[in-house]
Amino acid sequence: MGSDAAVSKPLVSVVRCSSYDTALVKESVQASLLPLGGMRSFVSPGQTVLIKPNLIHGTPPERGATTHPEALRAVIEEVRGAGGKPVVGESPGYESFRVAAGKSGLLPVIEELDVPIVSFDSWAEVRLAPGHLVPSLPIAIPVATADAVISLPKLKSHGLTVYTGCVKNMFGVICGTQKAQYHLRFQDREAFSRLLAEIYAAARPALSILDGIVGMDGNG
DSSP states (O other): OOOHHHHHSOSOOOOOOOSOOHHHHHHHHHHHHGGGTOGGGTOOTTOEEEEEEOOSSOOOGGGSSSOOHHHHHHHHHHHHHTTOEEEEOOOOSSSOHHHHHHHHTHHHHHHHTTOOBOOOSSEEEEEOOTTSSSSEEEEEHHHHHOSEEEEEOEEEOBTTTBOOTTSGGGGGGBOTTHHHHHHHHOOSHHHHHHHHHHHHHHHOOSEEOOEEEEEEOSOO
């Protein structure tokens, strides 16, 4: 058992935000982090912090299928405010990160704030304990070596699992065509959901900030 303070500290914080106005999103991100101790509870000065948006492929922000650019902007600024060194990485399924990020509006924010982009084209095998679905997972090296990982999922439905909240965004840390191979191997909802949970545990994001200002229902 932990201390009373540790037990009473919330693990989830929800804040209403009515639009993607830059100032409003920044204020809402700060407000959501406040009960958790602020960004400094997750990021220490000098740490390299990998920020992973949800960017399965390049679609305009209004489609609601990808993390909104203003959510990414707010989190980058909070990481820097805590003394961290943000980098951004993701592994889109159909095109390069720069192409997908350009279509989704993320790239202009990344370039404006001068944040390095890290590639998910190489990986480290993370061994799992016996009893897991697979003996190891090919986790992108920038994820495996970052001091902290912050996941920025999008609130949306999923064709197989229906809804995963913050969990499925970390499926993107699996490199390249190996994601498609896992989809083929684990087509059952229960098995695929278990795989997602195992990937999430292996990637170990320190913090997940869900962009739910506008959600997506249906085939994204």
